[in-house]
Amino acid sequence: MIEKGKISAYQMGILMFPTILATALLFVPSITAQHAERDLWLSPIWASSIGFFIVYIVYQLNKLYPEMSIIEYSTHIIGRIPGKLIGLVYIVFYLHVNGIVIREYGEFVVSSSLITTPLVILLGSMVLVCAFAVRGGVEVLGRCAQIFMPGVTLLFLLLIVLLIPDLHSNNMFPMMEHGLKPSILGSIVPQGWLSEFMLTSFLFPFLSDREKGMKWGMISVVAVMLLMVLTNFAILFLFGGITGDLVYPVMTAAKYISLAGFFEHLESIVMAIWVASAFVKISVFYYVIVLGTAQWLNLSDYRPLVLPIGFILLLFSLWAAPNLQELTHFLGTSSTFYFVSVQVGIPLLLLSITLVKGEKK
Amino acid sequence: MRFVKKAFKNLLGSSSHKPLNNSQQEANQQPTLSMNLNENLQALDSIYADCSDIVIHNFLIAGKTKALLIYIEGLSNIDLIHQHVLAPLMQESVAEDANTNRILQTKISVSNRKNVVTVVDVIEQISNGNPVLLVDQQRQGIALGLAKWEKRGVEEPMAESVIRGPREGFTETLGINTSLLRRKIKSPALKMKSIKVGRYTQTQIVIAYIEGIAEPTLIEEVENRIQRIDMDGILESGYIEEMIEDNPLSPFPQLLTTERPDVATGSLLEGRVVILVDGTPFVLIAPTTLASLMHSPEDYYQRFMISTLIRWLRYSFFLISLLVPSAYVAILTYHQEMIPTTLLLSVAKSREEIPFPALVEAFLMEITFEALREAGVRLPKQVGAAVSIVGALVIGQAATSAGLVSAPMVMVVAITGIASFMIPHYTIGIALRMLRFPIMILAGMLGLLGLMLGIIMIVIHLCTLRSFGVPYLSPLAPMKGRDMKDVLFRAPLWMLNTRPHLTGEENKYRQAPGQKPDPTKGGEHG
Numbered sequence: 001m002i003e004k005g006k007i008s009a010y011q012m013g014i015l016m017f018p019t020i021l022a023t024a025l026l027f028v029p030s031i032t033a034q035h036a037e038r039d040l041w042l043s044p045i046w047a048s049s050i051g052f053f054i055v056y057i058v059y060q061l062n063k064l065y066p067e068m069s070i071i072e073y074s075t076h077i078i079g080r081i082p083g084k085l086i087g088l089v090y091i092v093f094y095l096h097v098n099g100i101v102i103r104e105y106g107e108f109v110v111s112s113s114l115i116t117t118p119l120v121i122l123l124g125s126m127v128l129v130c131a132f133a134v135r136g137g138v139e140v141l142g143r144c145a146q147i148f149m150p151g152v153t154l155l156f157l158l159l160i161v162l163l164i165p166d167l168h169s170n171n172m173f174p175m176m177e178h179g180l181k182p183s184i185l186g187s188i189v190p191q192g193w194l195s196e197f198m199l200t201s202f203l204f205p206f207l208s209d210r211e212k213g214m215k216w217g218m219i220s221v222v223a224v225m226l227l228m229v230l231t232n233f234a235i236l237f238l239f240g241g242i243t244g245d246l247v248y249p250v251m252t253a254a255k256y257i258s259l260a261g262f263f264e265h266l267e268s269i270v271m272a273i274w275v276a277s278a279f280v281k282i283s284v285f286y287y288v289i290v291l292g293t294a295q296w297l298n299l300s301d302y303r304p305l306v307l308p309i310g311f312i313l314l315l316f317s318l319w320a321a322p323n324l325q326e327l328t329h330f331l332g333t334s335s336t337f338y339f340v341s342v343q344v345g346i347p348l349l350l351l352s353i354t355l356v357k358g359e360k361k
Numbered sequence: 362m363r364f365v366k367k368a369f370k371n372l373l374g375s376s377s378h379k380p381l382n383n384s385q386q387e388a389n390q391q392p393t394l395s396m397n398l399n400e401n402l403q404a405l406d407s408i409y410a411d412c413s414d415i416v417i418h419n420f421l422i423a424g425k426t427k428a429l430l431i432y433i434e435g436l437s438n439i440d441l442i443h444q445h446v447l448a449p450l451m452q453e454s455v456a457e458d459a460n461t462n463r464i465l466q467t468k469i470s471v472s473n474r475k476n477v478v479t480v481v482d483v484i485e486q487i488s489n490g491n492p493v494l495l496v497d498q499q500r501q502g503i504a505l506g507l508a509k510w511e512k513r514g515v516e517e518p519m520a521e522s523v524i525r526g527p528r529e530g531f532t533e534t535l536g537i538n539t540s541l542l543r544r545k546i547k548s549p550a551l552k553m554k555s556i557k558v559g560r561y562t563q564t565q566i567v568i569a570y571i572e573g574i575a576e577p578t579l580i581e582e583v584e585n586r587i588q589r590i591d592m593d594g595i596l597e598s599g600y601i602e603e604m605i606e607d608n609p610l611s612p613f614p615q616l617l618t619t620e621r622p623d624v625a626t627g628s629l630l631e632g633r634v635v636i637l638v639d640g641t642p643f644v645l646i647a648p649t650t651l652a653s654l655m656h657s658p659e660d661y662y663q664r665f666m667i668s669t670l671i672r673w674l675r676y677s678f679f680l681i682s683l684l685v686p687s688a689y690v691a692i693l694t695y696h697q698e699m700i701p702t703t704l705l706l707s708v709a710k711s712r713e714e715i716p717f718p719a720l721v722e723a724f725l726m727e728i729t730f731e732a733l734r735e736a737g738v739r740l741p742k743q744v745g746a747a748v749s750i751v752g753a754l755v756i757g758q759a760a761t762s763a764g765l766v767s768a769p770m771v772m773v774v775a776i777t778g779i780a781s782f783m784i785p786h787y788t789i790g791i792a793l794r795m796l797r798f799p800i801m802i803l804a805g806m807l808g809l810l811g812l813m814l815g816i817i818m819i820v821i822h823l824c825t826l827r828s829f830g831v832p833y834l835s836p837l838a839p840m841k842g843r844d845m846k847d848v849l850f851r852a853p854l855w856m857l858n859t860r861p862h863l864t865g866e867e868n869k870y871r872q873a874p875g876q877k878p879d880p881t882k883g884g885e886h887g
Contacts, residue, residue: 008839109810113696117807125807129814129821136825143824143838144817261701268696272809279817 002294002302005139006208013216015145018277019284020224023104024193025250029235031332033243036186038172040236043183044228047190051221054197057347059214062204070201071295077350087296093342098285099316105278107324112251113268123317130283131310134290135303138206141283148276155273160234162257167237192339202288393478398427398497422450426461427497436490438509445470473506518620520787523659530620535565535639541622542569556587562594567637574632574868583634583647598638598645607827612795614788615828617649624658632864648829652848657785660851668851675783682780683793686723687804687812689773693719695808711767720805722766726774729755831863
């Protein structure tokens with residue numbers, strides 16, 4: 001195998017956690033609120049179903065081809081040329097998605113604290129840092145996530161706790177005024193994010209305890225769902241009806257914190273802490289692209305690819321959208337279809353083909 | 362063709378890589394001592410030409426058999442040589458018929474004696490301070506264990522002081538150091554393998570471990586790495602450290618150095634390997650983790666609650682010593698909104714007259730502080746007072762009133778300085794001191810984001826680092842919940858039932874479970 005490192009299933013779970021949440025916490029509450037309004041806390045629950053679904057599919061596929069990622073077993077399932085084509089689709093897709101993620105990071109940092117810093121510097125510095133981690137391989141990624149995520153999660157929960165004086169639970173009533181439909185409509189965009197659990201397909205082959213992979217994958221989905229629900233509650237209680245109009249509701253919420261009249265305007269600290277989870281997210285995507293490309297080209301080592309692909313990622317992030325408005329518009333509208341069809345549609349197709357083929361034998 | 366090339370390469374490799382220091386191998390090829398004493402004398406004379414400290418003493422055993430006694434002045438105990446070797450042998454009253462062998466057996470009252478066969482053996486014994494006796498018409502010489510040289514006594518270690526705990530420290534003499542370990546661990550399971558390294562210094566290195574606790578693969582790896590060293594001389598354990606590290610380009614120490622026998626013993630009991638080097642009081646402990654570098658031996662001697670609190674204090678000051686100057690620079694340059702208004706006003710007032718931007722100011726002060734500290738280590742005792750007075754002026758009131766640095770900056774530098782002294786192991790403190798500067802530059806360029814990127818880079822590096830195969834950040838990453846009891850906290854001793862996961866897996870339990878003291882437990886006398 002190209003990657004010699006091994007991670008535990010628990011590390012995979014903790015690795016996937018920021019991979020979904022880092023950017024989901026930025027954009028998703030306000031996009032969800034545009035459809036679901038007061039019921040936005042319900043939407044992540046509906047959306048999580050797709051997370052459970054994709055983890056299940058990927059796990060089943062992995063059981064059939066335990067040592068391979070989707071790039072490798074697609075050629076076994078549907079033949080060499082179509083399989084390679086699917087591999088290419090994934091590489092280009094993740095290049096694009098990671099470009100979007102890096103751009104989201106850059107736009108967020110520019111708008112929240114470093115207003116005059118050129119975007120390219122921010123994007124480039126992040127890609128460079130991630131390249132450093134990706135070169136270390138999957139073990140290093142797993143450990144980095146283990147170091148950062150408990151702290152980041154605790155600080156995030158602390159942020160919500162500090163907001164408690166400003167929270168008004170009345171904002172959630174009346175519940176389900178227009179039935180379930182708004183909350184289900186609102187769950188469409190989070191589904192795009194949760195479909196990113198497809199990335200576990202690339203991590204499953206490196207698990208030291210593969211039988212626990214499904215369990216920790218599911219736990220990770222639950223944790224993501226719970227944190228999204230919690231965030232949406234906090235945002236809803238704080239802002240009520242105006243949530244849908246905010247660009248970064250969590251960041252705006254951070255401005256409300258005032259502790260003993262001394263700790264105020266903590267946006268920059270929140271931003272800096274958030275950067276740690278963004279780093280994990282970008283690195284996981286980056287790693288998957290580099291690894292996938294190496295598998296696609298049948299290389300023996302992925303390390304030489306890290307820097308060239310980093311450069312391409314930088315370009316993709318600059319090309320991802322002309323500005324923040326268009327980016328959020330894309331994320332709020334067509335992105336879900338795009339994310340779900342590639343990340344859920346293709347694996348589902350592959351699994352059904354193997355099942356049909358298996359029955360024939 | 363390719364195969365031939367490879368074979369040729371192997372041949373070259375093996376012949377060029379022949380270790381020069383492996384005395385045993387060479388000894389087998391060396392010429393043995395001659396039967397004729399004069400030949401031996403000539404050989405030794407030519408080897409030790411121009412060595413004024415060598416004493417070659419010619420004498421007759423019982424007035425008839427020629428013999429030679431060779432030793433190095435200052436390395437052997439001359440009184441004992443006279444008393445127990447020369448005096449009895451030179452007596453003429455020995456019975457006429459007694460042969461030389463019998464005389465040697467009966468007359469020399471020295472218990473530690475070894476036969477030497479080759480010239481190389483003779484040289485080795487003499488160099489170690491053991492006088493060698495050569496007798497005419499004998500194939501073997503006798504090395505007498507009468508080494509004695511001036512050595513420092515066991516003193517309290519200077520660099521790792523404790524309030525409660527043993528006061529003894531290792532010394533420069535290997536024999537004393539091993540005895541200090543043996544005095545603490547009386548079990549014969551404590552093994553000490555000896556290796557000689559250094560083409561000229563022939564420094565003796567001892568690898569100590571406890572059989573049944575330390576993993577055999579680890580011991581083998583340590584031994585292999587040390588045996589691979591081929592250099593002129595080993596003057597300090599730092600030489601060994603630098604030659605056997607996993608990642609030689611890292612600023613972080615990958616072996617723990619200590620002067621304290623209790624620390625070494627504790628590590629041995631955790632399944633680690635201790636490397637003692639002759640000529641230095643600093644021993645190396647492998648493998649090591651960041652967590653063990655943050656522990657002080659006193660943590661285990663104080664009450665556990667105090668130790669836990671002190672550990673937390675230490676961890677937070679670990680971060681402070683790394684981050685405070687850069688956080689100050691970042692907030693002052695980019696995120697002024699975070700500072701409460703009154704504080705901002707007072708900071709602004711004190712910075713009013715300062716000509717430098719915060720980053721330059723911070724650099725100036727930090728470098729000055731480093732210089733003062735380094736000067737403090739090197740300076741002769743007599744000028745110490747002068748430097749401390751000047752230092753207080755440079756980092757202090759005079760600097761602020763001169764309008765060169767602001768008062769808050771002086772505070773920041775002082776806190777950082779204190780924080781870096783809180784870390785019990787000096788080597789990790791140096792690493793942090795060095796890493797402070799790049800993070801300061803990053804913070805000056807990108808504010809808190811830069812600071813965070815710096816932290817991320819350091820964490821990535823720490824995650825890649827290994828010490829003899831053990832991840833440097835374990836048990837944090839990869840996480841091992843069981844080991845947290847001695848990292849995040851210092852659990853009471855009666856709860857520390859298991860050894861650390863990655864070094865003590867051979868022999869998992871270190872004590873009987875359920876030993877929580879309780880007066881109601883009773884017993885025979887209860």
